[in-house]
Amino acid sequence: QIMTQMNDGHRLFLQSFMSRGILNAKEVKQLFKICCLKYKIPHPENEREAQAPLLEFVRTINNHIEPFHMQIRKGVSEDDGSSSYGLVCTSESTITKLASDYTPSELEFFKKLIEIIVASDNAEVGSTETLNLVSRLENVKKLSKDDAEDLLSRLETNKWIKMTHGKISLATRSLLELDQYILEIYQDDVEKCNICKKLCLKGQTCPSCGTKLHFHCASKLFEKEENPKCPKQGCKKAWPYEIRRTPRKGEYFLKRLFTQELQRRVKKERQTYDMSVFADWRIM
Amino acid sequence: MPRTNKQPDNDRIPSSQVSATQAEKAHSSMDRGEQEKKLHDLVQFLLIMDQKKLPIKKLDINKQVLKEHSKALPVMMKLAEEKLRKIFGIELVSLEDKQKGTYILVNTLDTDVDEQLESDPNLTLTPVDWSDENHAKTGLLMVVLSAIFMNGEVMVDSQLYHMLRKLKVDQDVTHPVFGDVKKQLTVEFVRQGYLEYTRQPNTDPPVFEFRWGFRAKKEITKRNCLDFVSQLYEKNPEEWVSQYQVVVEEEGEEEESSAS
Numbered sequence: 078q079i080m081t082q083m084n085d086g087h088r089l090f091l092q093s094f095m096s097r098g099i100l101n102a103k104e105v106k107q108l109f110k111i112c113c114l115k116y117k118i119p120h121p122e123n124e125r126e127a128q129a130p131l132l133e134f135v136r137t138i139n140n141h142i143e144p145f146h147m148q149i150r151k152g153v154s155e156d157d158g159s160s161s162y163g164l165v166c167t168s169e170s171t172i173t174k175l176a177s178d179y180t181p182s183e184l185e186f187f188k189k190l191i192e193i194i195v196a197s198d199n200a201e202v203g204s205t206e207t208l209n210l211v212s213r214l215e216n217v218k219k220l221s222k223d224d225a226e227d228l229l230s231r232l233e234t235n236k237w238i239k240m241t242h243g244k245i246s247l248a249t250r251s252l253l254e255l256d257q258y259i260l261e262i263y264q265d266d267v268e269k270c271n272i273c274k275k276l277c278l279k280g281q282t283c284p285s286c287g288t289k290l291h292f293h294c295a296s297k298l299f300e301k302e303e304n305p306k307c308p309k310q311g312c313k314k315a316w317p318y319e320i321r322r323t324p325r326k327g328e329y330f331l332k333r334l335f336t337q338e339l340q341r342r343v344k345k346e347r348q349t350y351d352m353s354v355f356a357d358w359r360i361m
Numbered sequence: 362m363p364r365t366n367k368q369p370d371n372d373r374i375p376s377s378q379v380s381a382t383q384a385e386k387a388h389s390s391m392d393r394g395e396q397e398k399k400l401h402d403l404v405q406f407l408l409i410m411d412q413k414k415l416p417i418k419k420l421d422i423n424k425q426v427l428k429e430h431s432k433a434l435p436v437m438m439k440l441a442e443e444k445l446r447k448i449f450g451i452e453l454v455s456l457e458d459k460q461k462g463t464y465i466l467v468n469t470l471d472t473d474v475d476e477q478l479e480s481d482p483n484l485t486l487t488p489v490d491w492s493d494e495n496h497a498k499t500g501l502l503m504v505v506l507s508a509i510f511m512n513g514e515v516m517v518d519s520q521l522y523h524m525l526r527k528l529k530v531d532q533d534v535t536h537p538v539f540g541d542v543k544k545q546l547t548v549e550f551v552r553q554g555y556l557e558y559t560r561q562p563n564t565d566p567p568v569f570e571f572r573w574g575f576r577a578k579k580e581i582t583k584r585n586c587l588d589f590v591s592q593l594y595e596k597n598p599e600e601w602v603s604q605y606q607v608v609v610e611e612e613g614e615e616e617e618s619s620a621s
Contacts, residue, residue, distance in 0.1 A: 088450035088470055093488035095449075100486075107486040114477045141448045144401045145408075178412070 081137045086116040091138050091164075094149055099163035099236050099250040109134060135162075143167075152253035155200070155279040156239075158293025163253040178235070182217040183228050187237070189213055191255070194247055195263045200278035201246040204229075252276060270294050271308055286312040296321045387432035399433075402426050403441045407453065407466060414553040416456055416463035416575075438464075456575050465554065467579045497538045498545070501530065502555055502577075505546065507586040509571055511604055517561075518569040521546075550574070583608045 090112045094100070100108060106124065109131045113120035121127045135149050142148065146168035152161050179187070189210045193202050207229065211220045220228070229245070232238045236250045247255075256276040259267060268287070270277035272294035280291045288309040290298065295318070299305035305316035388396065406426045410417045422438075423431035430437075442453040450470035456463050472489045491499075508524055509516045522532045522543075530536055532543040539545050547569075550556040554576030561568040587608050591598045599605050 083448055085450060085470060088448070089472065089488055091449060092468070092470060092472065093490075096489040104486050107484055108488060110481075111474050111477045111484055111486065111488065114480070115474055144397070145405050146401075 080140050083137065083141055084116060084118070086112040086118045087134065087138050087141075089115065090134065091142065094162075094164040099152075099161050099253070102160045102162075105162050106131065150253055152249045153273075153275075153291070153293065154249045155252065155277070155291060155293075158291070158296065161249045161253075163250050165254045178231075179228075180218070182214060182220050182224075185214050185217045186210055186220060186225060186228060187232065190238075190245070191247070191251075191259065192263075194245075194278070195259065195266055199246075201244040204240075204243055204245060207245055247278065252278070272298055281316070281318045283307040283309065283312060283314065284317060285314040288312065292321055381435060384433055384435040387430060388436040391430055391433065395430075399427060399430060400437060400440050400444070403437055404444050407441060407445065407464070408449070408451075411466040414576075416460050416465050416554065419462045419464075454579055460554075460575055465576060465579070467576075494538065501539060501545070502550060503581075503586075503589065504528070505550075505556070505571070506573060506577055506581065507590050509573060510583055510586045510607075511590055511601070513603075514572065514607070516571045518558075518571060521571055546571070583611050 090108060093108055093112075106127065109127065110120055112118070121130065139148050146166055148165055148167050149162055150165050152163055153159070154161065190202075190207060193206065193210070194200050208222045208225050211222055211225050214220060229238065229240065233240050236248050238251065239246050239248045259278075260269075260276055268277050268282075268289040269275060270280060270291045271288045272290055275291075277289045277291055280289050281295055282289045286307060286309050288307055290308070295305075295316070298308060299316065299320045302320075305320060306313045307316055391399070403422065403426050406422065407417060410421070419434060423434060427434060427437065438453070438455075445451045445453050445466065446469065450468065452467045452469045454465050454467055456465060474488060478484050478487075505521065505525075508521065512520070525532070525542070530539065530542055532546075534542075536542050546556065547558050551558045551574065554574040556574045556577070557572040559570050559572070561570055583604075587598045587601065587604055591601070598608070
């Protein structure tokens with residue numbers, strides 16, 4: 078097949094992903110711009126126009142790295158629905174990716190951590206419970222609790238886990254990289270979101286039929302619903318949860334307001350709202 | 362480009378010739394699918410192993426990747442070298458002398474984006490992410506490499522420690538960032554290939570010498586160091602006569618080898 082060749086712009090972009098592992102939507106756009114500037118690749122000023130060239134750019138890179146079991150993929154945060162792009166390993170030895178940074182004991186610990194997170198109520202566990210995992214490590218060199226604390230800190234720095242308010246959960250990077258692993262190993266203990274069909278660890282569960290939705294998928298689904306109902310055919314019971322109607326910093330609210338304003342105003346006068354709010358908006 | 366192998370013993374057929382034909386035979390005996398798979402495994406292997414910052418041994422490549430197709434190594438390495446350069450912007454370097462039979466990966470891409478970040482206040486991301494610790498260690502390394510170069514490309518350990526002490530980096534004191542300074546210099550940097558640490562023969566108590574390691578030679582030029590020191594002392598590089606001479610010689614060699 079004829080593939081667009083890679084240039085230094087693509088290579089720098091790829092190296093950045095190899096270095097950082099995961100970047101959020103804003104960072105990716107910045108990175109693209111920087112790579113274009115440095116290597117004199119034409120880049121549209123308007124952020125929204127940069128969307129298509131960016132996707133094409135990533136596609137080119139993905140074509141070239143696919144034979145090496147690498148892909149740049151989009152992931153969505155289960156906490157706030159924000160997008161990130163991560164460099165993932167697509168072979169089933171996903172753990173080989175981690176293998177160079179972490180010892181076998183540490184990998185074993187991480188696997189046990191995944192186990193208790195999957196078993197927990199809200200896909201989060203406390204630090205005490207986590208540190209106690211050191212006693213459950215088998216067939217590997219022992220870890221002390223201090224070692225485990227150090228490991229957790231590194232896992233957080235490298236964006237595999239999130240630690241907030243004393244609770245530990247899997248970060249977007251882990252979900253992106255390990256969703257297949259988790260779905261396979263824990264098939265009977267985990268659900269997929271009814272809407273996006275992806276692994277759903279954190280979300281809302283229908284108390285009637287057990288259908289699970291991501292917070293952000295539920296927000297989108299029930300956007301205009303006064304009386305949200307379970308989407309499952311054969312259930313359709315009232316959805317008893319509060320719908321997060323403003324997923325991100327009031328952007329969503331502003332969108333509705335703006336749309337209404339546009340409909341009212343016909344003249345092409347300069348808008349008084351700050352247009353840059355929408356540049357970040359979920360086209361990715 | 363990787364350096365060509367030095368001429369082996371005169372009473373044997375140059376090994377590079379024999380292995381080339383054998384290697385090509387071994388490679389073409391593999392079917393297309395297998396050739397591709399091995400190549401892709403090899404590239405992945407090299408990328409992962411290089412993360413440890415240790416030279417990658419031919420032995421390990423054969424054992425873990427090529428296996429029954431070990432004879433095809435020279436051909437596969439050439440193909441891998443091309444992939445690494447074209448896709449990742451990384452150079453595969455075959456080492457010489459003490460490290461013969463091993464490889465390291467060196468970045469050919471200039472990842473410096475200061476100019477781009479300065480041009481636009483909205484841009485704040487550095488593509489390659491360095492921890493504070495890494496930055497500090499690189500700073501230390503730069504100082505050490507420059508000192509060694511300025512001193513005539515070799516420096517006795519006591520001299521180096523004396524100099525560092527003046528910069529408040531004391532080998533007898535646990536440093537807030539570097540920790541055990543002596544270990545950082547004599548173990549860490551040596552292991553990574555940035556420094557060479559050898560014992561002077563017939564010295565008691567033992568005296569050691571520091572030189573540039575194979576990785577330093579690949580990642581940084583003597584010109585870089587001379588410029589760095591010149592900036593520090595606010596002098597012109599030419600004022601360091603003998604060091605400048607060395608730099609010019611090195612650059613002359615570079616031109617020769619790229620022209621040939």
